[in-house]
Amino acid sequence: MIAVDTNLLVYSVRSDSPWHLAARETIRGLAEGMQPWAIAWSCIHEFVGIVTHPRIYKPPTPLNDALLQVEYWLESPSLRMLGEVDGYFETFRAIASIGKVAGPVVHDARVAAVCAAAGVQEIWTCDRDYGRFPRIRARNPLPTPTGMART
Numbered sequence: 001m002i003a004v005d006t007n008l009l010v011y012s013v014r015s016d017s018p019w020h021l022a023a024r025e026t027i028r029g030l031a032e033g034m035q036p037w038a039i040a041w042s043c044i045h046e047f048v049g050i051v052t053h054p055r056i057y058k059p060p061t062p063l064n065d066a067l068l069q070v071e072y073w074l075e076s077p078s079l080r081m082l083g084e085v086d087g088y089f090e091t092f093r094a095i096a097s098i099g100k101v102a103g104p105v106v107h108d109a110r111v112a113a114v115c116a117a118a119g120v121q122e123i124w125t126c127d128r129d130y131g132r133f134p135r136i137r138a139r140n141p142l143p144t145p146t147g148m149a150r151t
Helices: 006-013 020-032 041-051 063-074 088-099 105-117 128-132
Strands: 002-004 037-040 079-082 122-124 137-139
Touching: 002 020, 006 020, 006 041, 006 063, 020 063, 037 041, 037 105, 041 063, 041 079, 041 105, 063 079, 088 105, 088 128, 105 122, 105 128, 128 137
Parallel strands: 002 037, 002 122, 037 079, 122 137
Antiparallel strands: none
């Protein structure tokens, strides 16, 4: 199963992102496909926080629009929403220790641990920090626009 990280969700919605079209088609392909895919609830929360943040986007996405987008994703019959389960902390401890995480990377370790506990084999992300977590293969499915660096 493939999981999707927050940055792909943000890029798929924000038309001002240079990765918007590619991310939108990537997410659409998963949502309309037959293969199971996943999003961690923590990524949904982070998505809503980022796209509605007035210091990140001018103008920010209205809260109702962000929540409506989440509802659309939830309508995908192949989507599985992921959260912490019994035994999660042991997985998190192992992933965080191996990745030597601190600060904001703790969130990525949390997502990786939730995904690993759910049997996710690959997370699609533009965040290179996921390379610290060998239990989950990280892959960036988006092309790099000319002259742009990936985040």
